[in-house]
Amino acid sequence: MAITKVDRNEWLKAGAQKFATKGLDGINVERLAKQLKCNKSSFYWHFQTKENFLHELIHYWFEHSTSPMVHELKKETDSKKRFRRFIQLSFEDKSRKDFMFHLRKIGERDHNVKQLLQQLNDERLSFMTLLIQDLGYTQEIAHKKAQILMLFYLGWYELNKSTLANTENEIADALLLINDFITF
Numbered sequence: 001m002a003i004t005k006v007d008r009n010e011w012l013k014a015g016a017q018k019f020a021t022k023g024l025d026g027i028n029v030e031r032l033a034k035q036l037k038c039n040k041s042s043f044y045w046h047f048q049t050k051e052n053f054l055h056e057l058i059h060y061w062f063e064h065s066t067s068p069m070v071h072e073l074k075k076e077t078d079s080k081k082r083f084r085r086f087i088q089l090s091f092e093d094k095s096r097k098d099f100m101f102h103l104r105k106i107g108e109r110d111h112n113v114k115q116l117l118q119q120l121n122d123e124r125l126s127f128m129t130l131l132i133q134d135l136g137y138t139q140e141i142a143h144k145k146a147q148i149l150m151l152f153y154l155g156w157y158e159l160n161k162s163t164l165a166n167t168e169n170e171i172a173d174a175l176l177l178i179n180d181f182i183t184f
Contacts, residue, residue, distance in 0.1 A: 004036070004037045004038050005038065005042070006036045006037075006038040006042050007046075008046040008047070008056075009060075010036060011032065011036070011042070011043060011046055011047070011053070012053075012056060012057055012060040013060075014032050014035055014036055015027055015032060015053065015057050016057060016060060016061050016064070016099070018031075018032065019057060019061075019099060019102060020097035020098060020099040020102070021097050021098065022102075023098070023101075023102030023105065023106075024054075024102070024106065027050060027053065027054070027057075029043045029044075029050070054106070054113070055112070055113075055116070058103065058113070058116055058117075058120070061099055062120050065093075065099075066123075066124065069086070069089050069090075070127065072085070072089070073085060073086055073089075073131075079131075079134035079135055079184075080135065080184045082131065082134070083131050083132070083134070083135055083182075083184045084175070084184060086128075086131055087171075087174070087175055087178060088171060088175075090153060091153070091156070091170075091171045091174050092171060097161070098161070100154075103117055104117065121150075124150070125143070125146050125147065125150060128146035128149060128150065129142045129143045129146040130142075131146075132145050132146055132149075132182055135182065135183065135184050137182075145181060145182050148181065149178065149182065152177070152178065156174055
């Protein structure tokens with residue numbers, strides 16, 4: 001097998017895919033090195049420890065799962081269309097798989113991960129609150145609705161994650177349910 005040079009982003013991308021499906025069990029340096037066709041010393045060159053890798057992985061995942069969505073949504077000037085697009089993007093994308101579930105499990109025993117996860121959740125909640133405020137709700141009501149929306153999404157995802165793809169009808173049904181408590 002030819003050994004290839006692997007940069008830190010390739011490690012992070014492969015790690016994010018494995019972590020999303022297997023949690024920490026997916027972060028096996030030897031198996032990741034084999035998948036990437038490189039020496040596992042490359043992993044330690046870039047990250048030194050699995051703990052460092054996990055922290056960088058969390059930031060990598062957040063940047064690659066949330067930032068592109070925020071960037072796309074900022075292009076839309078109509079608040080109702082922007083909110084609808086936010087819901088569609090959120091409910092269509094199953095590439096994140098169980099990344100957050102596995103992260104919350106680690107956060108139960110790792111205070112640093114718990115703090116980082118709280119920070120990321122706060123950022124997401126703030127963004128959703130702003131989207132809802134743009135629909136005409138006060139900050140206080142928008143924040144409460146954003147909390148409910150986040151919990152709704154987590155439950156919806158858990159019930160629908162086993163299907164390969166969300167049909168337009170499933171997403172339309174979710175949009176109707178959401179529109180019952182957030183008018184857009």
